[in-house]
Amino acid sequence: MLQLILFYIFGAIAIISAILVITQKNIVHSAVFLASTLLSVAGIFLTLHAEFLAGVQVIVYVGGILVLFVFVIMLISVERAVHERQFSRQWMIALLASLALIAEFGYGIYKGKDSFLLPPAEVAPETALGNTQAVGTALYTTYLLPFEIASILLLVAIVGAVVLAKRKTTVD
Amino acid sequence: MVSTYHYLFLAAALFTIGVIGVLTRRNIMVILMSIELMMNAVNINLIAFSDHLQHQTGQIFAIFVITVAAAEAAVGLGIVIAMFKNKETMNINEIDLMKW
Numbered sequence: 001m002l003q004l005i006l007f008y009i010f011g012a013i014a015i016i017s018a019i020l021v022i023t024q025k026n027i028v029h030s031a032v033f034l035a036s037t038l039l040s041v042a043g044i045f046l047t048l049h050a051e052f053l054a055g056v057q058v059i060v061y062v063g064g065i066l067v068l069f070v071f072v073i074m075l076i077s078v079e080r081a082v083h084e085r086q087f088s089r090q091w092m093i094a095l096l097a098s099l100a101l102i103a104e105f106g107y108g109i110y111k112g113k114d115s116f117l118l119p120p121a122e123v124a125p126e127t128a129l130g131n132t133q134a135v136g137t138a139l140y141t142t143y144l145l146p147f148e149i150a151s152i153l154l155l156v157a158i159v160g161a162v163v164l165a166k167r168k169t170t171v172d
Numbered sequence: 173m174v175s176t177y178h179y180l181f182l183a184a185a186l187f188t189i190g191v192i193g194v195l196t197r198r199n200i201m202v203i204l205m206s207i208e209l210m211m212n213a214v215n216i217n218l219i220a221f222s223d224h225l226q227h228q229t230g231q232i233f234a235i236f237v238i239t240v241a242a243a244e245a246a247v248g249l250g251i252v253i254a255m256f257k258n259k260e261t262m263n264i265n266e267i268d269l270m271k272w
Contacts, residue, residue: 068246
């Protein structure tokens with residue numbers, strides 16, 4: 001019962017904030033509402049018994065990525081963008097495409113609903129150890145190679161971001 | 173009782189909001205934020221199925237998605253800054269150097 005209440009509270013906050021993210025004129029407000037969405041998604045992770053992921057979500061997304069966004073917003077001028085047109089001229093087509101996407105999602109989830117009626121799987125003995133330990137064990141044994149590749153990806157991203165932001169680029 | 177079904181609908185809604193944001197907004201920062209929204213929707217799906225099947229693989233994949241999101245945000249914002257130095261705009265309609 002508690003899980004249901006928490007799901008609806010966090011889900012409602014997440015969806016309302018997400019709508020506000022894409023409708024606000026001022027991008028600083030968008031960033032604040034994005035923080036609210038990300039924190040409620042962390043709450044959703046908690047209702048799914050993924051405590052480690054909830055912590056990672058708060059630390060990496062809210063503490064890292066969002067701060068990066070706010071830094072960039074600070075570096076570029078916000079004033080001019082507020083007075084411009086906010087939506088593209090193609091918004092009608094975009095909404096039609098999104099309606100098609102909603103229809104596809106609805107159809108897919110409706111067709112597959114029988115597969116969710118499966119009895120929940122047996123709780124594996126490892127999960128009794130705690131979520132963080134189970135995730136850590138899987139990450140450092142079965143998924144060691146993808147983990148290393150992910151660290152190389154992050155290294156490349158750091159170098160790429162520095163090169164992109166520092167280099168003197170001239171168009172003409 | 174909350175089922176995996178509920179989480180799938182929540183994730184579908186968040187993903188659709190992200191798609192609408194990417195397709196309709198003209199400000200490049202809001203487009204990057206909408207991409208983050210879509211990645212979060214995917215993470216909710218992965219973790220919902222991880223909980224449904226009582227297996228941690230979904231959570232491992234969610235960690236990789238978060239890693240890719242961090243890398244994407246760093247490179248994307250680097251591109252935004254480099255672009256802003258040249259064109260002084262965040263409007264994607266004015267960034268048309270490669271159009272002919």
